Amino acid sequence: MxxxxxxxxxxxxxxxxxxxxxxxxxxxxxxxxxxxFDGAADAADRMGWVDLPQQGAGLIDDIESLRAQLQEKGLRTVSLAGMGGSSLAPEVMAQTAGVRLEIIDSTDPNQVAEAIGTDLEHTVLIIASKSGTTVETDSIRRSFAAAFEEIDVDPASRMIAITDPGTELESLAADQGFLATFLADPTVGGRFSALSAFGLVPAGLAGADVRGIVAEAAEAAADLSAxxxxxxxxxxxxxxxxxxxxxxxxxxxxxxxxxxxxxxxxxxxxxxxxxxxxxxxxxxxxxxxxxxxxxxxxxxxxxxxxxxxxxxxxxxxxxxxxxxxxxxxxxxxxxxxxxxxxxxxxxxGVNPFDQPDVEAAKVQARHLLDGPYSGTSEQTQFCEGVIDVLEVVNEATDLVSALQELFSQVDEYGYVGIQAYLDRIADAEAAQLRPLVSTHAGVQTTFGFGPRYLHSTGQYHKGGHPNGVFLQITGEARTDLLVPGRGFGFAQLQRAQAAGDAAVLVEKGRPVLRVHLLDRDRGLEQLREAIESISPHHHYGQD
Known part of the structure; x- marks a missing residue:
């Protein structure tokens, strides 16, 4: 080992x-x-991950066989629509192996459109959803299906499903005749699913040595159980x-x-x-x-x-x-x-296998989508430059004061969580705000692209230590993309997810500052300049 x-x-x-x-x-x-864990149902039904290293041989044979089929058909681009553990584990495996796996874990219309427009003729799409009803993955599937039809390709011939037994996604895959369906162990929770079909299938089809990864885990299992x-x-x-x-x-x-x-x-x-x-x-x-x-x-x-x-x-x-x-x-x-x-x-003293606060943001987002919600109908507190400030902590009337008010709400052992509902690829520079805010707020600072973080740190934001404050960033869509068969587009879905999560945080007493960039590049620069104008704060433990 x-x-x-x-x-x-x-x-x-x-x-x-x-x-x-x-x-x-x-x-x-x-x-x-x-x-x-006191016999909690979520624990009893979510501990199958411990046996995954010993159960991978048959799955890996199937993965290698399907990869050979894809190569014979000239399908060289593997795209993955998955959220949280369904995308993060295969992403690490692919990056470690140096192979290309396109991860689509965003509802930003520009990011989804770019993914669809990249080598579509040679693309296979993996839809990974434990529940089979994840709104992000279903919306991406619908959009890819429409795009395949436009180039006279049967969508089902390019789609692979990974889900639990008995889900809507399993039924859909069977009804439409997907290229392949992998049924995962239902006793494995999403975040513990790295060595299950959710992690191994996308990475393996992209070319990662998943057989070697499973062998390493199997070799370590005895020592980790001692x-x-x-x-x-x-x-x-x-x-x-x-x-x-x-x-x-x-x-x-x-x-x-x-x-x-x-x-x-x-x-x-x-x-x-x-x-x-x-x-x-x-x-x-x-x-x-x-x-x-x-x-x-x-x-x-x-x-x-x-x-x-x-x-x-x-x-x-x-x-x-x-x-x-x-x-x-x-x-x-x-x-x-x-x-x-x-x-x-x-x-x-907590049950590591449940996620009691994750569903609240989803419910709020669905409520906004089902009603007359439109991102453009949100009330703006004030506008400064190319930034609309949608929600402030107290009654600030300018951007710098709003940021100062937010930072003043966090104690010396709290944290700032930056939530960026932007394009994770085209707007990657937004992540540079994390160390900048950490310096000027003087506390630990996290950064997450939305809705990706909702399936990650979102549980902690609402259920963990109640000492966080949040800077939520949305941006005017560069383009929009309608979700076929739904009454909304990706821009509206993205804004609804942001508004829904903010509403839950406010309900739980977490301070939230929401800003909307009317121009993404200029808005990020304006936001950066505003943060830099705030004197760096020093807390205990800092020089």
Whole structure:
């Protein structure tokens, strides 16, 4: 096994680790013992992930056979419509392998239109949805189907479904005669599905060595199931539990190996959605590299974690004293993080397998779509330059004051969450706002493209520690794209998802500043200048 973990050890750690070993936590997880979480139904029905490394052989044979068929037909572009765990795991696998997998996890009309317009004649579309009714994936499927028909291609001949047994998507695939359908294990939750059909099929069809990934996980399984200090997942879970008990609940993740680019985003959704509930949890903060961990990130409330460190002896000097370095193959790391997250859930006292606050934003978005909602009908508080300010925390009348009011609402151990309902590819520069806000607000700051984050950190935003404030950014659509068979287009869907999530956050008492960019490029620049005009704030633990 290549997996290795370095964490600080002290008497407190020894006591927590001994408690977890005495509870036989790791081995009971491997035997799917839901009594660890008081027999909760969500736990009992969502622990099948522990057996996935031993069950992958037949699935991989099917993947390799289908890949050969695609190559024979000249279908060289594999596109994936999936959200959260259904897209993040295969994205990491493809990036690690250096193969192309087009991820469509957005409702931005420009991003969807660009995906459809790229090599459509040689494209196969994978629709991945555990429930079979995910609005984003269904809307993307409908749009691709219409585009295939326009070039005289039978849409079903280019579509592959991945879903649970008995869903609407399974029925649709059977009725229309999809190219292939993969039924996933229904006892595996979406964020724990990396080694299931949801992770392996898209990555494998794109050309990643999924057989090797599963073999790595299978080799690590025994060690990760052991009730012993030699178990790195048990040590890391104990470490997270201790940090959480000290109110050190932010996990700063820095990728140090380009071969594992994207792993941080997958870990983010796993940890945030699994642990952020009941007013508790661990909030991951993904940064670009160790160099990006500046004074505003290396704070007393932060745990610092290097993913696959490439340089030995890296000294970060976390004020909290909590630092870790994790090295391993991708298959090992998937299983390690899943075990460690479940172990941390037990230590913190939450059920890692439910997501009680995710549905609320979906309900609000559906309500807005079913009614007379239009993004253009939202009331503007004031307009400044190319930015409409839709919602302020108090009564600010200019952009800088609105930002200052938002930042003033967060305490020194809180965080700012930036939610950007923009084009994840064309508007990628928006992510540069994260370190900028972190510096000027003086607190941990996360960044997520919407609606992608709704299937990731969205659970934590509403159910985790109630110390976050939120900057939500929407933008005028560069183009629009109607969803065939629906009474709305992608621009309206995107705005409804943003408005719906903001409404739920406000209902829960989370401060939200909403801005709408009338021109995306100029608006981002204006927003950046406004943030930079605010004096950097220094909190405890910063120099």
């Amino acid at each position: 290549k997996l290795s973990l370095s964490v600080p050890v002290n008497e407190e750690f020894d006591a927590e680790a001994a408690r977890l070993i005495d509870a036989r936590l790791a081995s009971r997880l491997s035997h799917q013992d839901a009594e660890l 009730d012993s200090l030699d178990n790195p997942a048990l040590r890391f879970g104990a470490w997270l539990s201790i940090a959480h008990a000290r109110s050190t609940e932010k996990l700063v993740l820095a990728e140090t190996s380009p071969q594992l680019h994207g792993l941080g985003a997958w870990v983010e959704q796993l940890v945030a959605e699994s642990l952020g509930k009941d007013g508790q949890g661990i909030l991951p903060v993904v940064v670009d590299s160790p160099a990006d961990i500046g004074f505003s990130d290396a704070r007393a409330d932060a745990l610092l974690c290097l993913l696959d460190p490439s340089a030995e002896g890296t000294e970060l000097g976390a004020p909290s004293g909590f630092e870790a370095a994790i090295t391993g193959g991708l298959g090992e790391l998937f299983l390690f993080w899943e075990f460690a997250t479940a172990i941390a859930g037990y230590g913190i």
